Amino acid sequence: MEMTAWSEYAAAKSRLIGGLRGTVLELGAGRGANFAHLSPNVSWIGLEPHDRTRAALLRTAHDLRRRQVLAAPAERIPLPEASVDGVLSTVVLCSVSDLGAALAEVRRVLRPGGRFVFFEHVAAPPGTWTYRLQRLAAPFSRTFDKGCDPTRDIGTAIRSAGFATVDLDRYIRPGPLQVPFIAGVAHNAADQRRAAR
Template identity: 55%
Template sequence: MSDIGGLSGAEQRRRWRASALPALRGVVLDLGAGSGIAADHLAPDVAWWALEPARRLDPALPRRIGARPGARLLRAPAEEIPLADASVDAVIASTVLCSVREPAAVLAEVRRVLRPTGPLVFFEHVGAPQGSRTRRLQALYAPFSRAFDHGCDPRRDTERAIRDAGFSDVDVVRTEAPGIWGTVEPLIHGVALRP
């Protein structure tokens, strides 16, 4: 993907989707699918399996599932993926590892359900360095985002969590987006392969 640092977080995520998702093949599991927007970038013959535990679904999600042959909705948290070992070809995590209860448990589940050499492709916002202005701001609004924004904790070290999860190859790109009140929001995107 060409240089995206400096663009808004939403625009960076949009460009990442357009660049990272069309290459995925086979059965693709989308963790915390939300509106299901990832599906718009998948090849037509991909079997898109959307995992979404929210009690109230975004109405766009069932619409997108209905419009796509082979699509499935899995109503479960990513800590307990209701699929057999090595049953999917790729996993998408787009701004979801900030929201799950236990990132390490989710990443262990991702490894379990991925077939060998299958990719986890991810785009996440992450915690700013300790002591920075952005970190202080993240600490301030974390209780509110935990309560009102899908359980999101903006302070997570998701790169470390992915590196510690036992993938064979981890390729991470770090970027920044302009945050509120002159702060910068650290972002990561990349690929981790199941050994």
């Protein structure tokens, strides 16, 4: 499996997040760690289901010119279909309770041709030490780290979600745990009706 150097990961964040335009929905926006990468011209909608995190997010989001914060999970996005130009997710899909439902919601709210930008930690290949450690840690992280499941094959789930294109790079975060990450962009079909036939 081909790996991209970890030193490229930060550059990919600036490029892919900074390239989002128009109305951008950010899933699990946390405390606003991605604001530094977003263009000041976007209309930003943050989705954050956790009350305390959302309160902190509301304070940080004051710097954005056009903003809205929604109290909802990615599995039930309270927006009409085809209503946003881009969706952003950074280390969120490990935590959603239903990954398939969340990705279906991303496709639903994205306009035709819209892009989904993601940066996620993922499961190591089965049989590796990292995968064994991820499996051992999973019950604890699910309970104590907002539902985080480190054993998810998020790349395969995104590829199977029905996007017209998916381009992703794989990375290993340096350190003793050698945790794999993916980063990339998926596009909704420009003509959804034709894609659905």
